[in-house]
Amino acid sequence: MDWITSPEAWVALATLTALEIVLGIDNVVFISILAGKLPAAQRPRARRLGLGLAMLMRVALLFAINGITRLTRPLFSAFGTDISGRSLILIAGGAFLIAKSTREIHDKLEGPEKGTAAAVRASFGGVIVQILILDLVFSLDSVITAVGMANHIGVMVTAVVLAVGFMMVFAKSVGEFVERHPTMKMLALSFLLMIGMALVADGLGLYIPKGYIYFAMGFSVFVEMLNLKLHKRARA
Numbered sequence: 400m401d402w403i404t405s406p407e408a409w410v411a412l413a414t415l416t417a418l419e420i421v422l423g424i425d426n427v428v429f430i431s432i433l434a435g436k437l438p439a440a441q442r443p444r445a446r447r448l449g450l451g452l453a454m455l456m457r458v459a460l461l462f463a464i465n466g467i468t469r470l471t472r473p474l475f476s477a478f479g480t481d482i483s484g485r486s487l488i489l490i491a492g493g494a495f496l497i498a499k500s501t502r503e504i505h506d507k508l509e510g511p512e513k514g515t516a517a518a519v520r521a522s523f524g525g526v527i528v529q530i531l532i533l534d535l536v537f538s539l540d541s542v543i544t545a546v547g548m549a550n551h552i553g554v555m556v557t558a559v560v561l562a563v564g565f566m567m568v569f570a571k572s573v574g575e576f577v578e579r580h581p582t583m584k585m586l587a588l589s590f591l592l593m594i595g596m597a598l599v600a601d602g603l604g605l606y607i608p609k610g611y612i613y614f615a616m617g618f619s620v621f622v623e624m625l626n627l628k629l630h631k632r633a634r635a
Contacts, residue, residue, distance in 0.1 A: 408551055408554050411551075411554055412554050412557060412558055415554065415555070415558040416557075416558040416561045416562050416565075419558050419559055419561075419562030419563075420562045420565055420566065423453075423537070423562055423563070423566050424566075425537060425590070425591070425594055426450075426453060426533065426534065426537045426566070427450070427566050427569070427570050427573050428573065428577070428587045428590065428591065429496075429530075429533055429591055430445070430446055430449040430450065430530055430533075430570065430574075431446065431570065431573050431574035431577050431578075431587075432503065432577065432584065432587060432588065432591075433445070433449075433526050433529055433530055434446050434449070434526065434574060435574065435577070435578050435584075436526060437523060437526055441523055442574065443571060444523075445523065445526055445527065445530070446567075446570045446571065446574060447567060447570075448527060448530075449527065449530040449531075449534070450563055450566055450567050450570060451563075451567075452527075452530065452531055452534055453534040453537070453538060453563060454559060454560060454563035456531075456534050456535060456538045457538045457542055457559045457563075458556055458559060458560070460538055460542040461542055461552060461555050461556055461559065462552070470483060470484035470485040470488070471483050471484075471485050472484075474487075478603075480603055480604040481604070482602075485602075486601075486602040486603070486604070487602065488535070488536060488602075489536065489598045489599070489601050489602035490598070490599050490602035490603065491536075492532070492533065492535065492536025492537075492595075492598055493536070493594075493595045493596065493597070493598030493599035493600075493601075493602060494595070494599060495532060495533070495536075495595075496533065496536070496591055496592070496594060496595030496598065497592060497595035497596060497599070499529070499591075500588050500589075500591040500592040500595060501592065503588050504585065504588050504589075504592070507581070507584070507585060507588070536598065542555075580627060582623060582626070582627070583623060583627075586619060586620070586623055589619075590616050590619075593612065593615070593616075594612065597612055
């Protein structure tokens with residue numbers, strides 16, 4: 400705990416916490432969409448449990464830093480690209496995210512009857528398993544970022560706990576907002592589809608700067624907020 404008296408450690412903690420929150424936004428949106436398939440009474444529990452599992456997974460990965468370091472070492476080469484354990488996880492997670500987002504978009508476009516049936520069929524355990532799979536993918540990037548930015552395990556763990564705590568506070572608001580506005584839900588699913596493609600590309604060695612992705616997402620949300628305001632004014 401010597402880092403508590405170090406100004407540099409506190410700066411690293413503040414910066415890393417902010418980055419962990421930004422990296423966790425995707426996770427919150429996906430958890431909100433999956434929880435929305437459950438009955439209303441079960442949604443808060445699913446959101447809390449999903450984020451709680453994400454925090455535990457990230458802390459566990461932080462204490463397995465040596466294993467995380469080995470995940471970045473090449474295992475084999477394919478098509479002129481070195482493939483590591485991290486690459487395999489990102490490719491598998493990205494493919495899962497693409498498949499899940501595509502299926503969700505398909506369900507939304509099929510009509511309310513089929514969409515309602517899908518929501519009824521969703522089980523609490525099934526939703527938690529899907530959340531856990533994506534937690535693993537999102538946690539990996541989050542932990543690698545933490546390891547690269549901070550030298551003290553205490554700083555890393557504190558940043559992760561603070562970030563997940565922040566997300567827990569706002570997860571309900573995000574989930575309810577997405578549920579109230581179908582167009583925002585479709586936009587969120589499109590974001591997840593884009594993130595899935597970026598994860599697969601990253602796993603194959605084609606890195607797409609996160610700044611471009613977040614700018615595109617932020618601009619799209621800004622335009623959609625203007626549309627929602629316009630529709631609200633038209634109905635008034």
